[in-house]
Amino acid sequence: MRYFTAGESHGPELTAIIDGLPAGISISVEEINHELKRRQGGYGRGGRMLIETDTVEITSGIRHGKTLGSPVTLIVKNDDFKNWETVMGIEPVDDRAKKMRRLAKPRPGHADLVGGIKYEHDDLRNVLERSSARETTMRVAIAAICKQMLKELEIDVAGHVLEIGGVRGEIPETMTVAEIRDKAESSAVRCVDPKIEEAMKEKIDATKKEGNTIGGVVEVVVGGVPIGLGSYTQWDQKLDGKIAQAVVSINAFKGVEFGVGFEAARLYGSEVMDEIVWSKETGYTRTSNNLGGFEGGMTNGMPVVVRGVMKPIPTLYKPLQSVNIDTKEPYKASVERSDSSAVPAACVVAEAMVTIEIAKAMLDKFESDSFERMKQEVKRYRDYTLNY
């Protein structure tokens, strides 16, 4: 499975093409829209999120509710485009129009300046429009399709927010993936620890009042993953590595960790290892999951546990130094923004990226032309691993 996303933040629409899906997966458009809605929600959002409701349009690859095996095209229209037709138009325009909403003052913490230099743009809007988090809409839409596939393969994904602005929750080891999903889903900040939820909201409110922003840590857990996705045989075949790339590729993410993660630097070997046990009913399992479901870059049958950290959205709360690219003069900008924290939404995106990578790994490993045959094969493989 390969995919591209396309589209500018204020352009007419966002598009994605997914190539290499099996034929015969039942796809519900509603479920895709439901996922898009999840991305738009979350305590602490403001502005655009409150106005627009993203809905997907499918224009290829699905017929009568099932995938065809041919490329799937997903489109999400930008309702707001009518107000941007001149600014974002395809056709050449005169000089006056060129200057409309032109960006000559790069925002610190954004791609504006570097993108302008790299692509030799005169108007930094050319960067802003694509490097925007708006692009992640399509990642969520793609993942919504993958999720429907994984569900039929009995693989279950859930994301939740572990920490916002230094307020960190706890998650009991015994919580199942389904419980995590349910609890996160019913929390405005996607936090599974009810004691902490209020503290998070207060932190968000206080931060918002100041016009400042905060980041956080999100965790994605995947249950039901077969043993042996990914491989240790070549550096680029390790699945944890691929997931790491996918998570860090999300706008504003600055790190990723698996299982105990960075805590591993403070623990003894005797504390970190997951002991191996066996029973006829479950096959080989581990008595703990410090390694986050990975051994040698391969899934070991325990839940995959990935965490990503999102930096605070760039803010101009404290007037920040930048430079006008036309004049090279320094300037100080001071604009408040309405989102003080996008962490709950980013959690949905992180969930999406992990979902996509797990789906890709499944399609890589198993025959994936016909989903019917794939399901049978996965079942046979699960039986095999149980009886190894």
Next chain:
Amino acid sequence: MRYFTAGESHGPELTAIIDGLPAGISISVEEINHELKRRQGGYGRGGRMLIETDTVEITSGIRHGKTLGSPVTLIVKNDDFKNWETVMGIEPVDDRAKKMRRLAKPRPGHADLVGGIKYEHDDLRNVLERSSARETTMRVAIAAICKQMLKELEIDVAGHVLEIGGVRGEIPETMTVAEIRDKAESSAVRCVDPKIEEAMKEKIDATKKEGNTIGGVVEVVVGGVPIGLGSYTQWDQKLDGKIAQAVVSINAFKGVEFGVGFEAARLYGSEVMDEIVWSKETGYTRTSNNLGGFEGGMTNGMPVVVRGVMKPIPTLYKPLQSVNIDTKEPYKASVERSDSSAVPAACVVAEAMVTIEIAKAMLDKFESDSFERMKQEVKRYRDYTLNY
């Protein structure tokens, strides 16, 4: 640039092929061997490291001291192979020989069991031999070639150990890449903070005495990187994402972060952002480097700062539960190992993986058939970015 590594830990030799290097890079074999030696060193190593000295043999792609543009083959012989000829032989053997050094007891924390299931092996040695850290030898050798290329392009890489077993050093913001390299190089634990070095060694000694193991955090810093490597335009083009994959692909690494990394979850937006300034001499720079040299997945001209965390090497210090795959009987194993910490060596490997990704990004961006032309082009591009 693409590359494969190959070779089993106790096989006759390790091999790597690097495809897509420019023609005309001056390569010193000695410098490759020097890098291999760095990987083998480090306080806390034992066993094999003390016996063998890896040296590289080049069998293609270089002639009269310069790359040809054709694939480069690197070989490192395993001196020890003479003792393993039967166990690791290519040709079929009788049943008695098949049982020699056969592994039926998977070690917790290793790839043994999962690899055995995935590939349907009867002897888990078939996994152990490839999933071994021995494989990283070739990554260091490949990177040693990349490093010689990057040096001529005025890009400078240094790795150092930030934390071992909970003992964490400090690194002054003002330290240059060259200083980091020099200080790390003269420290047995690759620590640039002399006050901490002793504490690290003591921690290693105490851990060794107990037969236990510890992990740590390593940091890689890259200076002189041009503005605009990587891209925000498609998820898989972000360079920080690619580096994340490369670092997590190292054996025993459980996480990666850039700039402030996971700390970003505890900071305000106003604290994290790097202000933009400009001067005729330096072009655009930032007054701080919280984002670790990346904006929008692209290098922004500030030093790239990446950290990876290594878990403690699996140890059997505290007898650990596992299962015999023949009998399904549980067993408890208790074997001491000689390496209590491989963090300083892993630091060299992390440095290697970051080096390789930076080299790939440079070759992707610039014309890279002739190194002579590439150098001119990089120079022109640097002038251009200075005058944007």
Next chain:
Amino acid sequence: MRYFTAGESHGPELTAIIDGLPAGISISVEEINHELKRRQGGYGRGGRMLIETDTVEITSGIRHGKTLGSPVTLIVKNDDFKNWETVMGIEPVDDRAKKMRRLAKPRPGHADLVGGIKYEHDDLRNVLERSSARETTMRVAIAAICKQMLKELEIDVAGHVLEIGGVRGEIPETMTVAEIRDKAESSAVRCVDPKIEEAMKEKIDATKKEGNTIGGVVEVVVGGVPIGLGSYTQWDQKLDGKIAQAVVSINAFKGVEFGVGFEAARLYGSEVMDEIVWSKETGYTRTSNNLGGFEGGMTNGMPVVVRGVMKPIPTLYKPLQSVNIDTKEPYKASVERSDSSAVPAACVVAEAMVTIEIAKAMLDKFESDSFERMKQEVKRYRDYTLNY
């Protein structure tokens, strides 16, 4: 540069995403539409071609007439979709609707049966809709963008029909690429040899009268290609190999050849070789072009000359044996079709695929973030090759 096409023949629209174009290429939508029109023309076409006029809509990656460096989305709506909304609908339908226009009788010479088996389809329409030549519309649209880029780099592509149904024209060695394009453009069968044009038309007419079909040979010529695209260093880097894949990937194409091509089996070495000469004004050139512009898988500065052969469109003129997949009963079908030859249109598609591969090779070789810098670099490289 990477790209996907998507879309079913009778679905709502065809889509393509092109990833990796430089920023700053001037793009005319009219020129894309002009290319789409070329594909739809040609003596011997019938049916749908006469009704629909394809026009492209761009929804991303281009702003104010120039590429942004971000992915470009191209859409061509299927006007006819209004008549197919139930048959090709995305949402699940009832059993009655499922049977509408269901295909249970695979057509010999098409992908119907094999696709049905591979993807486990019950309705072979699921194959037909994607394996249709309609898909090539998007290849032509993509190539129309590449062509505008190549033109500014002084690379010139022309396709012409060499043979239809056994009627073969001659093309004088001295004809320039521009002349070929002009002559082909003014011929209803895209034939540059006016003496043969009439014979081709007559052949088409006679074949049509019989309800039969004929194939042909098309030739694509590319002038102005710099020396040294592609490489001999690894099998998959040879540019002639990549072009071969691209041409054979066109529906109904059964072969590809370069320069003297298959004739090489009948010639002596002394007849085939292109002698090397040098002058200050032209640098190194060849006195003939038997090798079709390639030496060692690399362009040698002479025009690239590629030919592809298209089989006759499958026809049911002579009732052909097939099998009903529901009943396994044999049946004989006899349906006339309106296109007796699609060779002139296929010529436009072949031209497109060669254009795309040349564009990819240019973007691979040269720095391709900013088209402005790319143009300068290509110019410098041309100067260099002239003075080698």
Next chain:
Amino acid sequence: MRYFTAGESHGPELTAIIDGLPAGISISVEEINHELKRRQGGYGRGGRMLIETDTVEITSGIRHGKTLGSPVTLIVKNDDFKNWETVMGIEPVDDRAKKMRRLAKPRPGHADLVGGIKYEHDDLRNVLERSSARETTMRVAIAAICKQMLKELEIDVAGHVLEIGGVRGEIPETMTVAEIRDKAESSAVRCVDPKIEEAMKEKIDATKKEGNTIGGVVEVVVGGVPIGLGSYTQWDQKLDGKIAQAVVSINAFKGVEFGVGFEAARLYGSEVMDEIVWSKETGYTRTSNNLGGFEGGMTNGMPVVVRGVMKPIPTLYKPLQSVNIDTKEPYKASVERSDSSAVPAACVVAEAMVTIEIAKAMLDKFESDSFERMKQEVKRYRDYTLNY
């Protein structure tokens, strides 16, 4: 499955790494050597072929006669290297040594000049050493492993020479793949038509006497290929396209065709199509094989039939014009060469490339970690296709 070859013609050794083979394939080193010997044979060879006998050394990825799932390294030593140690040495040399066997006179019809320009070489030997047909040794070695895998999957590959220097044989449609292999194997020119064999040899002898060279057409036939390898859904997924690239990537190959190939330009649609029939025992088959085993870029269960054309090896029989790159002076060279035709050997290489692509397609389609499971899965899929 991915692979690289490496090595210069007169360097110490040739190397290949194959990544992604299943675990558990039985590999015979003798069979690899047998294939290498086939490549070295053939009527009309001279020089080096008569002296050296290539033998492979395996240094990774195989243990006790079976693949491990880890990368396989293959090495073929160049016996002759002892005479080339200075000329081809890795280490820098003095100016006198640099001039030894330096090539300043590019040979027409070779990569020498273009490669020199592209990579900015001063000594064209740097090109010659890699662009040599010697490289194909490793392709044959890689294919020898693939062939052993395919054999166990009941896929059978055979190559034969159809035409040499205008002398063309006939091949009865009824000949099985096994018969083709046997007959080709017992012919010095790999020709299955005994009536033609003598004429081919005479042609070769006469050509040799004149110091000239001839090319030819080779055909590769693959039996037992499952229905549905490759796909019509995206241009780069068509298997015939991939094979086309692989065949054209062979040194001196100028074209490739499938089934009726270029003859399709002279036939009517009614003559070209393969009718579909069905029986309980065989499932769906075709009554003819004009399309060479492909429909919509997918295998249709009929034998794959591919032909490639090799140009005559460049010869200097008739003194040819070239240019000295130091002085820019023209020169005429006149050297006889000992190989008048390499077509029988090239046939073995074409067979290798087709074998590799079929193997890759099998590994892409089926679960390919464990060869045991793969065999079962392929069997199940064959049963399924029989009962579709």
